[in-house]
Amino acid sequence: xxxxxxxxxxxxxxxxxxxxxxxxxxxxxxxxxxxxxxxxxxxxxxxxxxxxxxxxxxxxxxxxxxxxxxxxxxxxxxxxxxxxxxxxxxxxxxxxxxxxxxxxxxxxxxxxxxxxxxxxxxxxx
Numbered sequence: 001x002x003x004x005x006x007x008x009x010x011x012x013x014x015x016x017x018x019x020x021x022x023x024x025x026x027x028x029x030x031x032x033x034x035x036x037x038x039x040x041x042x043x044x045x046x047x048x049x050x051x052x053x054x055x056x057x058x059x060x061x062x063x064x065x066x067x068x069x070x071x072x073x074x075x076x077x078x079x080x081x082x083x084x085x086x087x088x089x090x091x092x093x094x095x096x097x098x099x100x101x102x103x104x105x106x107x108x109x110x111x112x113x114x115x116x117x118x119x120x121x122x123x124x125x
Contacts, residue, residue: 002106005068012061019053063095066123067102071111076123096120 026046030039069079083091100119104112 002068002071005064005071005102005106009061009064009068012057012064016053016057016061019049019057023050023053059090059094060098063098063102066095066099067106070099070103070119070122071107076125091123092120096123 023046026042030042030046033039033042066076066079069076096116096119100114100116103114103119107114
């Protein structure tokens, strides 16, 4: 198993917690502010970091988790019990390519020849 991916997964979890903490701090500041322009600016920042946490960090963490499972020789269904049908675009266009890149980087030499099609077959089993 790759210790680098294990560390990366822990850092992504911490990043999400830190972002959530900062979101809550900004929300408290909004309640104290009277200036509408400042409130709009803070709402924009909250929206931006919330989107980063919910989309970018979450997808990267999911890819890291799947890469770790593949490298360890686990089945896809061990890593994820079920996948929503609405998630197919995100999964095929964002998650799988990123997972493949991590497997090729941190996996064994044999895994460096893995293709996206092979990974998709693993995800369907």
